[in-house]
Amino acid sequence: MRAAVYDHTGPARDVLRVVEIERPEPGPGEVRVRVDVSGVNPTDVKARSGEVPRPIDEFQVPHQDGTGEIDAVGEGVSEKRVGQRVWLWFAAAGRRWGTAAEWTVVPDEQAVLLPPTASDELGAMLGVPAMTAHRCLWVDEPPNGQTVLVAGAAGAVGHFSVELAKWAQARVVATAGGPEQIGRAREAGADLVVDYHAPDVLDRIQAFTPLVDRVVEVALSANLPLDLALSGPNTRIVTYSSFEPELTIRVRECMNHNVDMRFVLVYGVPRPALRAAVHTITVALSEMVLTELPVHRFALDQIAEAHEAVEKGIGGKVLVYLR
Numbered sequence: 362m363r364a365a366v367y368d369h370t371g372p373a374r375d376v377l378r379v380v381e382i383e384r385p386e387p388g389p390g391e392v393r394v395r396v397d398v399s400g401v402n403p404t405d406v407k408a409r410s411g412e413v414p415r416p417i418d419e420f421q422v423p424h425q426d427g428t429g430e431i432d433a434v435g436e437g438v439s440e441k442r443v444g445q446r447v448w449l450w451f452a453a454a455g456r457r458w459g460t461a462a463e464w465t466v467v468p469d470e471q472a473v474l475l476p477p478t479a480s481d482e483l484g485a486m487l488g489v490p491a492m493t494a495h496r497c498l499w500v501d502e503p504p505n506g507q508t509v510l511v512a513g514a515a516g517a518v519g520h521f522s523v524e525l526a527k528w529a530q531a532r533v534v535a536t537a538g539g540p541e542q543i544g545r546a547r548e549a550g551a552d553l554v555v556d557y558h559a560p561d562v563l564d565r566i567q568a569f570t571p572l573v574d575r576v577v578e579v580a581l582s583a584n585l586p587l588d589l590a591l592s593g594p595n596t597r598i599v600t601y602s603s604f605e606p607e608l609t610i611r612v613r614e615c616m617n618h619n620v621d622m623r624f625v626l627v628y629g630v631p632r633p634a635l636r637a638a639v640h641t642i643t644v645a646l647s648e649m650v651l652t653e654l655p656v657h658r659f660a661l662d663q664i665a666e667a668h669e670a671v672e673k674g675i676g677g678k679v680l681v682y683l684r
């Protein structure tokens with residue numbers, strides 16, 4: 362099969378190659394999927410560049426997410442799964458068979474039935490972003506009826522956070538970085554969208570709500586003062602990313618707000634919570650709650666360009682088409 366691979370980390374053009382390798386066979390408890398579309402996330406780019414290195418088992422096919430069709434099952438998996446159109450999660454997590462290849466193999470539960478109403482593109486966007494969004498929203502208690510601030514709502518995690526939160530009947534305040542991004546957050550259903558560059562972000566949010574119950578935070582180092590200003594004893598700031606790796610926290614201010622701070626790394630989320638995320642996403646898909654981000658389309662031979670597009674922060678979603 363044709364696959365993108367790397368065997369050491371470094372710049373995309375230096376380490377990514379498209380090669381012919383032997384098609385993998387599904388082991389016990391696994392399914393093999395003929396991949397149609399592979400989704401690229403910042404995590405894939407960070408693993409390949411070495412920014413967040415992961416062990417490489419001889420070679421690594423990149424990308425956690427994708428859409429495809431099950432064409433073979435391993436021992437212990439129902440033959441009825443053959444022919445199912447599925448979305449994939451964690452394909453490359455501790456495994457060499459990411460989705461940037463014509464076939465991948467994943468544990469049975471990591472290939473989830475995609476309803477006919479969902480496109481291949483939407484299926485390939487879900488894994489890391491929607492599961493992270495779910496964790497950020499549902500950790501400790503469901504977001505139903507809460508007032509939720511989604512920072513960076515036009516990003517992939519932000520987008521699904523807005524849609525899932527609205528579906529859970531939360532009031533959603535969102536920030537975004539420009540007119541196009543603001544439009545996207547509005548379309549996703551946010552009740553209020555504010556440009557995070559504006560000098561009066563806090564005033565504009567507080568005219569809508571004095572405090573929020575939960576923050577889904579993409580840029581903690583940039584936004585902590587804003588988040589704290591909107592926090593009270595019932596607020597939980599849930600961070601999944603910070604563009605500066607370190608920040609100074611004013612302890613007294615955090616204490617004054619009695620704020621609760623949570624951190625999420627999707628790979629470390631306990632299995633039961635991951636399964637709950639898959640279940641919720643599946644129901645949300647069947648109710649057509651989740652929508653596609655704008656697509657940037659690449660062929661497998663353009664794998665390096667696809668990674669560079671993510672590195673440049675192109676916005677929307679970078680997808681690699683296998684067929």
Ligand SMILES: NC(=O)c1ccc[n+]([C@@H]2O[C@H](COP(=O)([O-])OP(=O)(O)OC[C@H]3O[C@@H](n4cnc5c(N)ncnc54)[C@H](OP(=O)(O)O)[C@@H]3O)[C@@H](O)[C@H]2O)c1
Nearest residue numbers: 403513515516517518537538542580583601602625626627
């Ligand atoms: N911890 C985890 O488990 C986990 C899971 C998924 C992703 N991540 C990380 O989270 C980050 C985002 O991932 P993604 O896939 O959502 O990327 P993405 O689609 O590129 O979105 C990034 C978003 O960050 C927003 N942003 C940048 N600076 C901001 C600021 N000061 N305030 C508010 N928003 C700001 C951008 O907003 P505009 O475009 O509107 O400017 C953009 O929409 C990446 O670093 C990724 O590695 C972590």
